[in-house]
Amino acid sequence: MPEVTALTEDERDCYQEITNVAMGQAADRLARLLGVYVVLPIPNVNIIERSEFKMTIKSLEDAPSVSAVCQGFIGAGVAGEALLIFNDASFKDISQLLKYSQTQTQEEELEMLMDVANVLNGACIQGIGKQLDINFSQSHPVILGRHRPINELLDEKHATWQRTMAIEINYTIEDHNINCDLLLLFTEESVHHMNRLISFLLED
């Protein structure tokens, strides 16, 4: 398999712009679900080595405790995972907006986590697919962990991959204490393939 150790400036720019459009669509749905305005950041695109992965994840979120859901996607030679990392301190505000009861049970927190994950992961994956003309299959979401320090979410010792392209999107909601990170992780093989797919967008 060909290695992809770095992206050119044009490639990075292209992934950033594609993500920008996809996360805008995702934010629009979240805004309508919650009746709020979602502040859109500039997405971060990087090739990450497995050994640096934990550090990168840790730098995303300094909250002492987080919950995370991930969902696989695959289509036309492109495969990866969407990982939603939720700052546990956000649950209180989210429950107000989603009109769940104030005293949350574990079950209700899980409901909220899944509601938000379904909207953000789904819209981002399909939004990126649409721009690359790929109809992605989405697997069932999996809970990576709840109420844990972020570095305990992943078990990179058993990982079989060398490198991944990570796209980080930090969503915040205006006037509310809600903060979550969406991490789109693509396999190295997929990046090689996607670099070819986007080359037509980069032509002059």
Add this chain to the structure above:
Amino acid sequence: MTDSQLEMTELHWLMDILQTIDVGLVVLDRSYSIKLWNGFMENHSGISPDEVKGKNLFSLFDEIDEDWFKKKAESVFLLNTRAFTISEQRPYLFRFHNNHPITGRAEFMHQNATIIPLNNVDGSTEHICLIVYDVTNSAMSKRDLEGIKSLLDAR
């Protein structure tokens, strides 16, 4: 909508559902050539329906043990009965990547499969449908559990 329009709409819905469902669907004829290949199979194998249609299953996927598979499938053709395989027998039929390539620990997708007969109007069976389920998560949990059990037993 008229009845026939409704039937057409329902047919479209069913087609959409079969394309999108997170389960693999393959229709095979008597000589094991592929007649139908849904979105799950296309996306996980990376091979489009046009490329597989009319091709022999075993020539395209040499990871499938022909003798083993035929033994199961022939009984479906002959006896008009369903056959099931579980990941404990063979972890997979098709060697697909794990659906969670980054956070997952399994190297490949663990699969259960069902083979069902598809009947002609006269009741004869000339086609079968292979249904492929991704059971990676439960296979991994089971493996973890077995590991813990054996640790406990060893104490």
Add this chain to the structure above:
Amino acid sequence: MTTKVLICDDSNMARKQMSRALPDNWPTDVTFAKNGQEAIDIIKAGGQELMFLDLTMPVLDGYQTLEAIRKDDLPIMVIVVSGDIQPEARERVKKLGAIEFIKKPVDQSKISSVLSEYGMIGGDDA
């Protein structure tokens, strides 16, 4: 007559996509800016007539750029082109003086219909 058009977006690809989406038979002189501050400097230097403005940008984002244009009463028409398609984003930029909001990815027919609506190109061009 040639129209002086400014395209402001932090993404090189988005700038290219935008300039490609301009009507083929519309005579323009296109200038590019990589963020709001660059755009303001170019507008202040004079001569620009129409700007296509992105919202999510470093240094000075689209909202701040619209505010700066309003504060200094700079003579330019602004069409916002953004991936942020929340209804509130559209309302906010209209309130800040943008004449139109176009969602990304841009397509030529949408640009043409907006331009002809504002009389910048003949109706037949659309």
